[in-house]
Amino acid sequence: MTMLLTVLFCLSATAQVKFDDYFSDKTICLDYYNSGDSANCVASFEGLRTYKGWIGRRLNLDSCPSTSDMKIVITDNATGRTIYQDSYSTLRCEWQLTNNLTWSGIYQESVRIPLPTHPSTITLIRTYKSGRHETCLQISFNPKRYKFAQRKYPKKQYPVENLLRASKSGVNSIDIVFLPEGYKADEMDKFLAVARKMAEGLFEYEPYARYKDFFNFKAVLAPSPESGIDIPSEGIERNTLMDFTYDTFDSERYIGTRNHWAISELASNTTWSHAIVLVNNEKYGGGGIYNFYSVFPGGNPYILELFVHEFGHAFANLPDEYAEPDNPIGQKEESDRDCIMKALDMRFFCDECKGKVEKVIRMNIGQ
Ligand SMILES: [Zn+2]
Incomplete structure (x- = not known):
């Protein structure tokens, strides 16, 4: 019995993604434009804003507390492992349900993730109630070469x-x-x-x-x-x-x-x-x-x-x-x-x- 419990403990310890193995204590805010029609979601990358400290989850990194219309997934390029995911919705996702009652327009959306320390792939996925999944943005992220995409953040400081x-x-x-x-x-x-x-x-x-x-x-x-x-x-x-x-x-x-x-x-x-x-x-x-x-x-x-x-x-x-x-x-x-x-x-x-x-x-x- 003792041996079996030890084995199970080791398995669950390996399964858990450790924050410090893959991320530094910084936040990336990924800004993108979201457009398309009622059946599709087209996201265009605008830039990354980084700032000190990560305030989100440090445990349970590869599972979402709740599942909604958008999902952001980070995979480690070396191992292909999912090292972080989160789910959220947006005003544009709601617009897609309005049957074009009003014009679509382009939406400026942001999503925050911890800063990966190794080359990683960041993927935005739109999930529909029918079960359909649509990859609307994919970025190859190299922590040594992303300065070109960085924006000053915040532009203006307030008390x-x-x-x-x-x-x-x-x-x-x-x-x-x-x-x-x-x-x-x-x-x-x-x-x-x-x-x-x-x-x-x-x-x-x-x-x-x-x-x-x-x-x-x-x-x-x-x-x-x-x-x-x-x-x-x-x-x-x-x-x-x-x-x-x-x-x-x-x-x-x-x-x-x-x-x-x-x-x-x-x-x-x-x-x-x-x-x-x-x-x-x-x-x-x-x-x-x-x-x-x-x-x-x-x-x-x-x-x-x-x-x-x-x-x-x-x-x-x-x-x-x-x-x-x-x-x-x-x-x-x-x-x-x-x-x-x-x-x-x-x-x-x-x-x-x-x-x-x-x-x-x-x-x-x-x-
Ligand atoms: Zn209730």
């Missing part, structure tokens, strides 16, 4: 305020950064007050409450030239940092942007694993895309409930549990469970959602 610090040290934390959109320089206190309320409010919900010690919350104090954001259906246009707008895909309350680079750019003023954008508006709305961004109207009275709901999409890939059959990207059927993913006045998660959130937290903190 960063710590809102809540993880009290557990020596472990992987989950770093959440708030970004202001449409708040002018003299409105930063207004932005910070809402961000603080949200950071504390998340821990009124399980399973976040149990893991509060592992979360950092910060805010980048980046003022926009104008106050408020675009609301095309009301003829309102504002000059803001990340180009967020209401009426995304002709849905009045859907706030979105095709400029994901601007989010990565602002967030990289600090280490971050998730970006939360507050738009300076009271009008009801928001959005949350898995491992990409989440966005909320800072002045809305339901901000806390909206946050917990939309961050459920962005952090743990939770689906909506209410039915919206006429919306091409909405759920077709309502769940039979009570949950904040079904209605904002249900101020708790169902057991299924709790399990998914906890899985993502534990994989990220290495438990």
